Amino acid sequence: MTDDELERIATHFRLLGEPMRLKILQAVCQEPRTVNDIVAAVDATQANVSKHLSLLATAGILTRQKDGQCVYYGLNDELTLKMCALVHEQLAD
Amino acid sequence: MTDDELERIATHFRLLGEPMRLKILQAVCQEPRTVNDIVAAVDATQANVSKHLSLLATAGILTRQKDGQCVYYGLNDELTLKMCALVHEQLAD
DNA sequence: TGAACATATAACCAATTAGTAATATGTCAA
């Protein structure tokens, strides 16, 4: 495993390592939602949510699709989906 | 999902979000190793490795077992093991 | 065109943290 691979994996984990971002993932894991919807769902500032969304989308964890003046963010990263499933499973204990 | 649960999960992910800690996990994932062994394996300072080991053990990700003047750290956290497996799987792409 | 709305970005601050150097603690063997 090269240093570069390790760095990429670590970055992925680090992005999942903030409660606010986990909340955002929860908000979009069923279906894509607009920024405004997400802001309402996670109860945070629009600027703050936008910043997190940008990070997650840049990393390929979220998809970004513009429709008119709205932007829909969705979760379609296989790895992240599986990890979330693992965590949910684990929480059942 | 309560804020407390989110925080716990985020902490778990955050701990996996550093390349040096991933290297350490790689070093101990087969069998428990001593601190000195791990230091040699990951090519870092003893103090630095010790600090990371302490964090990982406190979080329950690593086990700690003292034998004479050596301390063996091992990986037996189910969740972390599964996540590492997922990542390896993913890297095959 | 201009106003209302949706999203993004920039500048900033406070808090966290990875790494280091030095030292402390604890254990064995001669």
Next chain:
DNA sequence: TTGACATATTACTAATTGGTTATATGTTCA
């Protein structure tokens, strides 16, 4: 006991980053 070894801890610095406020960009509709 003393010296060598293994590990932990402390104090510190530099860099990263989450959150905020204010503003910019872009889109729709009257």
